[in-house]
Amino acid sequence: MSAPLYRIPGASANTAEPAQSAEAASQPAMAPVSNPHAGHTPPKTVADVLAQSQVEEVLDELDHELVGLVPIKTRIRDIAALLVIDKLRAAHGLNAQSPSLHMCFSGNPGTGKTTVALRMAEILHRLGYIRKGHLVAVTRDDLVGQYIGHTAPKTKEVLKKAMGGVLFIDEAYYLYRPENERDYGQEAIEILLQVMENQRDDLVVILAGYKDRMDTFFQSNPGMSSRIAHHLDFPDYDAGELLTIADKMLAQQQYRFGLGARQVFDDYLCRRLQQPHFANARSVRNALDRARLRQASRLFAERERTLSRDDLITIEPQDILGSRLFKPQQQEQRTA
Numbered sequence: 001m002s003a004p005l006y007r008i009p010g011a012s013a014n015t016a017e018p019a020q021s022a023e024a025a026s027q028p029a030m031a032p033v034s035n036p037h038a039g040h041t042p043p044k045t046v047a048d049v050l051a052q053s054q055v056e057e058v059l060d061e062l063d064h065e066l067v068g069l070v071p072i073k074t075r076i077r078d079i080a081a082l083l084v085i086d087k088l089r090a091a092h093g094l095n096a097q098s099p100s101l102h103m104c105f106s107g108n109p110g111t112g113k114t115t116v117a118l119r120m121a122e123i124l125h126r127l128g129y130i131r132k133g134h135l136v137a138v139t140r141d142d143l144v145g146q147y148i149g150h151t152a153p154k155t156k157e158v159l160k161k162a163m164g165g166v167l168f169i170d171e172a173y174y175l176y177r178p179e180n181e182r183d184y185g186q187e188a189i190e191i192l193l194q195v196m197e198n199q200r201d202d203l204v205v206i207l208a209g210y211k212d213r214m215d216t217f218f219q220s221n222p223g224m225s226s227r228i229a230h231h232l233d234f235p236d237y238d239a240g241e242l243l244t245i246a247d248k249m250l251a252q253q254q255y256r257f258g259l260g261a262r263q264v265f266d267d268y269l270c271r272r273l274q275q276p277h278f279a280n281a282r283s284v285r286n287a288l289d290r291a292r293l294r295q296a297s298r299l300f301a302e303r304e305r306t307l308s309r310d311d312l313i314t315i316e317p318q319d320i321l322g323s324r325l326f327k328p329q330q331q332e333q334r335t336a
Helices: 019-025 046-053 055-065 070-091 113-126 151-162 185-198 211-220 222-227 239-252 261-272 281-301 309-313 317-321 324-335
Strands: 005-007 103-107 135-138 166-170 204-209 230-234
Touching: 046 055, 046 070, 055 070, 055 113, 070 113, 070 230, 103 113, 103 211, 113 135, 113 166, 113 204, 113 230, 135 151, 151 166, 151 185, 185 222, 204 211, 211 222, 239 261, 239 281, 261 281, 261 317, 261 324, 281 317
Parallel strands: 005 135, 103 204, 103 230, 135 166, 166 204
Antiparallel strands: none
């Protein structure tokens, strides 16, 4: 079972991730599950911990969900390995002080940050490092008030909801606006710092955003930087990985590329990668949504024809070639 995601009302839609993460992020809020290894005898081997926690299932799901991102998957497995060994150390009476698990996920939009955060919450819960295993996703607007006295209650209410789980703060650098003397973001940061230090056994905070802006944020907030134990940099997807993501997205929605359409979409991706504001898998999902709209319009125009199952699930080349990225080429062909 995936970790429940509670999105605070008003949270930015930018926390959405690739199709594989969109599926996870759209899950309804669920009642926290009980500790999966409660009542078990103390583990003696790594296999014992894995069997009791079933954490390896989550790691395998992450491998299956996300295309590429090998460094991220490796780092998550390393963190899981550390926590498993700490469980064994505790069973042997060795010093196994709960490690700091606050994290920073940096990278461009659409690179899987929300998906990994959801799976991280589930891993931590299954290994007994957080009580509930849910994830609360927020942005600055959910933490910072507009007037004196509003920020502390807003921040504390979010923290109350997140306790026992993971608090995911997207575009965290917006918490700090040094150019505005009357900004209340610093108050939210100070409250977060206290909770991250004093209640780290009951809450894991994950900060997310563009890498360069997060670096600047940490330089301006050394107290926050010192509390972040794990920095994970999410790379952009290459064209081949994006095409594989498109295949997965279509399969999830029971669509498929028709003859020649996959090659046309590959051409589309190569063009789109050169355009501004590219958002990795999020841009792929948007492009496929527009292709589905064109397919629907094409089929709608043939209102007297009996449509087969193949008609309804197939994206044809013309459904992709309708994109504005192909318009200059089409105009040149007409004038040639």
